[in-house]
Amino acid sequence: MSTENIVNIAQRARIAANKLQYVTTQDKSVALNKIISVLADKKQEIFKANRTDKENAEILVNAGTLSASLFKRLDLEKGDKFDTMLKGVSDIDQLPDPTGQITYSCKLDEGLELYRVTCPVGVLLVIFEARPEVVVNISSLAIKSGNAVILKGGKESILSLAALSTAIQSALADTVIPPDAIQLVETREEIKALLELDKYIDLVVPRGSNSLVKYIQSNTRIPVLGHADGLCSVYVDKDADIDKAVRVVVDSKINYPAACNAAETLLVNRSILSTHLIPITTALQKANVKLHLDSESLSHLPSIDSSLIKECVAEDFDTEFLDLEIAVKVVGDVEEAIQHINSHGSKHTDAIVTENEQVAKRFMQGVDAAGVYWNASTRFADGFRYGFGAEVGVSTNKTHARGPVGLEGLVIYKYKLYGNGHIVEEFGEGSGKKKYLHEKIDVTEKIV
Amino acid sequence: MSTENIVNIAQRARIAANKLQYVTTQDKSVALNKIISVLADKKQEIFKANRTDKENAEILVNAGTLSASLFKRLDLEKGDKFDTMLKGVSDIDQLPDPTGQITYSCKLDEGLELYRVTCPVGVLLVIFEARPEVVVNISSLAIKSGNAVILKGGKESILSLAALSTAIQSALADTVIPPDAIQLVETREEIKALLELDKYIDLVVPRGSNSLVKYIQSNTRIPVLGHADGLCSVYVDKDADIDKAVRVVVDSKINYPAACNAAETLLVNRSILSTHLIPITTALQKANVKLHLDSESLSHLPSIDSSLIKECVAEDFDTEFLDLEIAVKVVGDVEEAIQHINSHGSKHTDAIVTENEQVAKRFMQGVDAAGVYWNASTRFADGFRYGFGAEVGVSTNKTHARGPVGLEGLVIYKYKLYGNGHIVEEFGEGSGKKKYLHEKIDVTEKIV
Known part of the structure; x- marks a missing residue:
């Protein structure tokens, strides 16, 4: 894919993220349930893609260039794996919405009220390996937290990933969540180009080998959430x-x-x-x-x-x-x-x-x-x-989120200040100047 | 300073940070009050250093290489600036301790309790310009939040900064807070070397020009808290x-x-x-x-x-x-x-x-x-x-801390799990396996 196209993907993710600022918990629930039903409908189509991935992978296993354990993790048809995947979406739907939570409030003056309210981080770039069902899990977490996400999975599961993400996008097309909220890229070159785009991407979550995580940490200005080592x-x-x-x-x-x-x-x-x-x-x-x-x-x-x-x-x-x-x-x-x-x-x-x-x-x-x-x-x-119900990854960072990270790691906050024409000039130490009240507000009844 | 010496500064900061994990709110209060009294005692010594800085700066102002406004900000003797600086330390002492706060708790099983507890980030690197009293303000914020800090101020105030930080270190020598918790570096070359040391430094806070912040953001793997632009x-x-x-x-x-x-x-x-x-x-x-x-x-x-x-x-x-x-x-x-x-x-x-x-x-x-x-x-x-009482800086980041950042921006958390020989093997779906309880714990009486 050309650099221009990569920038286009990132820009569309950003536009989707901007639209996601307005979605309600109810909107998210509708979208997640639509995803469940579309995935169920397209099960055979997805299995067909998965079979081709497995056939191609089998050649690599026989040639000794792919491990048997990696091959096993590719399989979407085995046992109740597909149903477990759908159950995961429904579990995430049931979790509390991590956005819209008031974490600080302060009355600065009569009629001047400050609230700190959790909101989505924006655009995520999530890189993972092998297991194709991760695309469904991460997409659900992104939707639940109101983030757009660009996903890159393992190259062995390329057709399965495409089938799953196409199904998710077609599910979103019928909802208020823009389909561009979930986009897939396929190559390492695309990742390299995306890591440059700190203008559009807010957080990178690499889930994979030590070398993958270290490469990403050393090649981007975008904050990285994850862990290279587990010693x-x-x-x-x-x-x-x-x-x-x-x-x-x-x-x-x-x-x-x-x-x-x-x-x-x-x-x-x-x-x-x-x-x-x-x-x-x-x-x-x-x-x-x-x-x-x-x-x-x-x-x-x-x-x-x-x-x-x-x-x-x-x-x-x-x-x-x-x-x-x-x-x-x-x-x-x-x-x-x-x-x-x-x-x-x-x-x-x-x-x-x-x-x-x-x-x-x-x-x-x-x-x-x-x-x-x-x-x-x-x-x-x-x-x-x-x-936490669902996990984005495990972080050994010293800032933002540490340890196993749930949906809380995918939100930040903004300060909302409600005034009535208030200006700073009227506050101060001199006579006739107003003083800040700094009183706690009872937020139980406030919807901001 | 040689690279070896720079690494030594960072290592000593890390050792100090490790010791700071144990200090109590009371320890911090003793240290902050000791700083106030030592600064007051050494006022004339500090003024003398400040006067030499001003004399040197005056030459630059007359030569047209330093602005009059920068020169004015150098002055520690003017009006009640010194007393205001000491009042600032006492204000920070009065703020609630941002560490040791329980932000999540969960009973996983009988006798297996999980607590998420706020703790210091670790080692900070704070870079600021001109006003020498910032060294006192940032040192107080670092101590209150339990972090070690390496400081770099403007070169025009080099003697004032040295006098202030020496006073702070001598005050700490009489407390349980290691003097290495507050260290000063003086040159851009030292900053360049420190930005490489992500092994020892956890967070960089640049307070200054757009170009300073952008330079730092582009030249380190360490998380940066701040803002380049304010548009x-x-x-x-x-x-x-x-x-x-x-x-x-x-x-x-x-x-x-x-x-x-x-x-x-x-x-x-x-x-x-x-x-x-x-x-x-x-x-x-x-x-x-x-x-x-x-x-x-x-x-x-x-x-x-x-x-x-x-x-x-x-x-x-x-x-x-x-x-x-x-x-x-x-x-x-x-x-x-x-x-x-x-x-x-x-x-x-x-x-x-x-x-x-x-x-x-x-x-x-x-x-x-x-x-x-x-x-x-x-x-x-x-x-x-x-x-917030005191401000570390203003962040336009999308992770960790956003907007005006108080002491809360200088802490992260760790998960403390209290068990009684509990092992994961005993939990699961099969018969005879234990199930996770995931019950909320009443933490009002718990000290962790």
Whole structure:
């Protein structure tokens, strides 16, 4: 696609975003339900496109250039995947509207009232990989939050994505939501061009590999919401309960090792090596987890299964294994644990296991991460588990939105000031000048 | 300063930020009051440094390389400026602590409680120009919000800044707040090096010229909070009250023309040219405002004072005059006004004058700006006027913080999860699996 056409896509998204400022919760609900019915109607058409994608992908799998797991994630026909996808749209419809919420109010003067009201961010650019149903999920989140979105999925699912997004656009054509609110692009070159267009695009959400996220973070002035790394740690304190330590460490590591919230580093307090280390490492080894041990922890272990034990190297503590592997380090106290995590972690999610409340609070205060857990698995870091209903992604940013991000991460606010010809000149310190009232307003009955 | 030293400054700021995670509201209050007393003690020393700055600056003024207005802003000795500066610290001490606020809570399971709690962003880099007392103001805001800050002021006030920041650091030496929480750098080269250090710095706040802000936005991966432009508009609708229109337009333009919240564009509805245009433009001309009129508005005006009237060029509608000048354009209706503002404005603050509530709400919904005002001057866009007590800056960003930014813009949040050995493996859809409760927690008595 030419640069001109890319600019045109971004401009149309911006125009759609401007129109979306006016839509009501009811409008959004009508659109989401229309999407459900059109997708259901076009199911066979979508399956046909998906089959062609799968046939093409199968050739790549046989040639060894596409992984079997990626291939599996392409499939829209399997089991109740299609119905689950539609159920997801209906779930998002049921969530509270994140826009139009008053988060601050202040009476500045008689007849001069200020309200801070949440509103859509504007135009989103969301980049994801493989699973074609994500296009339906993200489109629903964008509509619910009043944002226009430009989507780019994995190239393996190109026909499925086109069929799904065409269905969504044709559903929107019958509603007040402009079809340009949901647009699809297909190539990396288009993404490169879009990343330049900070005039039209307000937020980029990359959902995918570390390298994809890092590339985007380094190549745009547009704010990026997401995470490149998920290097989570569990610290087992000297006052840890052994059973809880085993449960939390094992679940954090093995429940889903490829997830960003899986534990990659285990820190163990020096004074409990003889009591806690063996039960924990034994449980990990039983689960087939390879241990990268520092020399101190290594010296405390009998070699139960030498193929699962090796001495670590320094880089292991900066490595996101995303597999059945974990780095193990001995630390002197909670302070050393905090310091290690703040230096080597990715500010995603870190847990402490201890029965000592003071130590737990010290850890939770001192660790600079989106999630700080006490006696709980790092795997709880997830929008659904947090009760958000739907998740845009997980952010390790220090501004705007942090941790699992629900619809709230797709809104910002504007200040609405209602006056009656008020001017600043009449306020001030001198005699005859008005003073600001700065009184709280009861907003329960106000619709702004 | 060498790159190594710059990295060292950033690292020390990060270590200070880590320590600041533990400070209490009381600790902060002690530190702020200590700063007040040390500054008061060292007043003569600070004045001496300020005098040398002024002597050096005077040479530049006489040589014509420094403006008289910049010179005036250097002066710390004038009137009650010093006492006002100290009063500012005490005001910030009185504001509510923006950290430690619970903004979301959810019981996930029996004994598994999630809290979202506000916390400091971390390390700030704040760049400002000329007025040396800003170093005291920003340091106080940083301490109150629990952030470490690296400051860079104008080179004309280099000795005053050094005297002030040395006093602040010596005050902190007697408190639990590490003196490295407040550090000063002096050159543009240091800023350039710091903008690379996204590993240590979390947020950049440039307060200064358009070119400074644009340079920073284009040269860092660190989030930037601020505004490059302040192109505000006032739209006078066909249902506008003439008196209110005159008041709001004149105040928006002349109350402080160099401010970012001054109006730069006046949009007038076509159907009221014969009634409203003359009183408005007459009032503006009386205030010595030069009008850049489009041909349609020009043709409706008798040339009262030709030196203040000229036909506009297209660029006038993209120009921040920052002076007694305004561009005037005739539009057909509120939709055209909204479209003009969304294409040419800077998303700062825009106002409508009308008696028609529906039209006003359409405008306030449709204009994509941090502030949308009905019958009120754009000059109200200010943290103090909004009731925030103190202002970090004004943001035209679409994420994190928008409009005048108080202490709230310097905090983010972390999720604290309190469990009892909970693991994800036990939850799910199958039989014997636990379900998430997702119940709201009454947080009034909880301290997390």
